Amino acid sequence: MDKVAIVGVAQTKYEAEKIDQTYMELVFEVVKKLHNDLGITNDDVGSVITSSNDFNDGRTIANMAIQDAVGTVGKSESRVSGDGAFAYVYAAMRILSGEYDTVMVVSHCKCSEVNQYLVNNTIFDPYYQRHLGLDQISSAGLMANMYMTKYGFTEEQAANVVVKNRKNALNNPYAHLRKEVTLDEVLNSPMMAYPLKELEFPPFSDGAVAMLLTNKELASKFTDNPVWLKGYANCTDAYYLGHRTMTDLIGLELAAKEAYKMAGINDPVKNLDVAEVYDAFSVHELMSYEALGFCNKGEGGKFLDSGETQMGGNIPVNPSGGVLSSNPTMANGLIRLAEVALQIMGKAGKRQIADSKLGLANGMNGICSQGNCVLIFGGE
């Protein structure tokens, strides 16, 4: 693949409620940070791709609210309505086309301005599913239950995903929840959708993330450690929950296979140094281990128990704390990418995995991994 690199990343601190900031100010904070860190001005940015969601922002054409903040008066901006990882892909395509030298990607989300369950319910079609009051919580419960029935996992295994990620977040100054939880605390939290309990779901967060992409020729101008795209794939599973194989993340699995092929990865646990995986709920991470080929089908819980996905293991998963620690929904995928980029750049501070040369990040759209984007990044 031709070369496209991430050369700089900026994040806001993720918080429950950034009540003092308009969307304009929230996005400007992260854009200004990125410009300052890279020593660039708006003139150095060729075009901008943003990601946001109209229902979440309570604003049709949600990107209209942030034009001034991303500096696109008289310039090109386009918006992917969905997870930020997909905006990265569009931005990378603009670089790979040769028509732009630099593209900035920005994703923003405030969960605090609207009831997230209502917003999620609007994903379901109004003919058959919406009236059932389905949302991300009930769907996750269904999925966890079916996965448990087919493969079995213990409550402790699922809860330990939360313990791991919440502990990791202590090292991440941007994370929303920076307080450890014990196994007992997770197991004793109120049941939300059997078999999933309250602490097995992420919080709702506000925040924004931005990054700058460039090509092979210019990368060294911005940084000594550009983060190159090595593999990419995008796979969408069926829409109706009843049309899907709810016991396995098929879309994620197919996307991962294709991305690995592109990146020349045949043993992900050996080849990858770090992974930032979209953990929408505890069991979701266990299922993701299997879909990403880290372990065999049904062995996600065992793989967690093995310690391989802990900070010191062979494939640390979510050193940032993951979605379980910070959940500005639309920005989650781009945050996964940003965290892997920081790892490869060696700029991940206390959460740095030593010698990170190859990392995986994935973004997700819709309910229970319907839309999946898997990206492999490398330092060389």
Place this chain on the structure above:
Amino acid sequence: MSKRKDKEKVFEIKWKTDLPYRYSIGKLAVKFFEELKNNKKILGSKCPKCGKVHFPPRGVCADCLVEMTLDDMVDLSPRGTLAGFTVVNYPFVDPNTGGMRPFPYGYAIFKLDGADTYTMHFLDEIDHTKMRVGQRVEAVFKEERQGNIDDIPYFRIIKEEE
């Protein structure tokens, strides 16, 4: 008539839901509404770099990509010059209330004295023959103000005689 209604029953599902939002308005808007409510003042924001005065006040100057803060807020005149006008004369559901917005109503684009940007608001005239680009307009303030945009329910055309 009833045949059509029967058909609609079969082919359509109705869906109505309230989706309430709590929008953050930002520090500058908070100050704007405080001054509007307490002192009948209209404030804009001035870019510290290029000096452009923005109305409504906002946190970023788009031309310079520079932040505007509370310190950058400036007084504006309640008077301005009409740059364009219309009389809205069609029914639609107002997303702010969920009901129909009353019409016809006058709607204008004008520039307040002291501001460098144009802005739009209600005008208290529904006869377009009485409006002209270049007329002077003035904000009308409510006596009892709550601290929202409705404290200026409309602008009025300053008659030539005044």
Place this chain on the structure above:
Amino acid sequence: MPKNDVAVVGIGQTKFRSKRRDVNIPEMIYEAAKMALDDAKIEPKDIDAIIIGNMDHFEGINFSELWCGIDAAPGYLKPVVKVATGGTTGSSLAICGYYNVASGIYNKVLVIGWEKLNEGGATTGIITAFDPVWERPSLAGALGPLALMANTYAAKYGITPEQAAKVTVKNRSNAANNPFAHLQMPNITVDYVMSSQMISYPLRLHDCCPQSEGACAIIYANEEETKKVTDNPAWIQSVATAHYYTFGTDTIMFDLPSAAIASKEAYRKAGIKDPVKDLDVAEIYEPTSWSELSWTESLGFCKSGEGGKILDEGITQMGGELPVNPSGGVLSTNPIGATALVRVAEAAIQVMGRGGKRQVPDVEKALSMGFGGSLWTEILILGKEPKR
């Protein structure tokens, strides 16, 4: 230099109507998608990616692409991405699809724009595009600001309502030659337009675009795949986007600055020096009749203030030097999420010589334009030859 040349190899449109009671959303979209696939003679399984979009709030469906991209298009186990930018949605979709292929990542991409907007409320939805504190309380949908634009334009250049009405007459009689167009009025007169109800001074009912339901699909392919499926493609010669202030009315709006910026860039990239001479047809986005007069100026078709003049002189009529909107334009058909994509489809149809009764003779280069948001513009230039 772009990595890959990109061509339109298949086109599908539904017959646009005020209400499509006979189909639900996926069924409506499927009509256009199937038509495009059949047109390109490409198997659904051979499509590499789906780019699909609409304006969420109009139908009240979040992440609509995850439903329609799978149930109405061959998106199952494929990439499905939504690009949604308001009125420019259709052109943003077209531009995203272009980059999907120009980047070399995908070879055959299906792009779909759609709207079933009478299932929700368009004006209500449009109002929520604007700032909740400052703009929404008084804003009257899209027509309020467009009326203000018409008013300031008329005041600046002395343009008359008759000149604006002539645009509607031109476009809706052009639409009679377009089997897909919503409002086809072969016998429309200036009197008819000027005696219609005043909606928002100076806009009368027939100065405004309708609200239509329908879908439009185009299929892009790279050079290699294009050769396999057709010897009559329409190549994308350049794309350009220009956005504007969040408060689009920060500046006085008697013209469209973003159209001037985007068109200059698109012309430069496509080697166009004089648009009236070098272009053979233009499908522009005119939400009102007054908009076409003003924005043909911003697009560089004539000097400022002369939009009415070039219409009167017949330059933008069928048979003129640069016919504008032989399809009938937005004044005849407006399914918002699809509208800008229909402009691209119609421009491609012209280049391919498949325009039937609405065909402009000998089209080598065509312009398509999208408009929306806080006064943004997107331009795609299509032509018989690839870029390189």
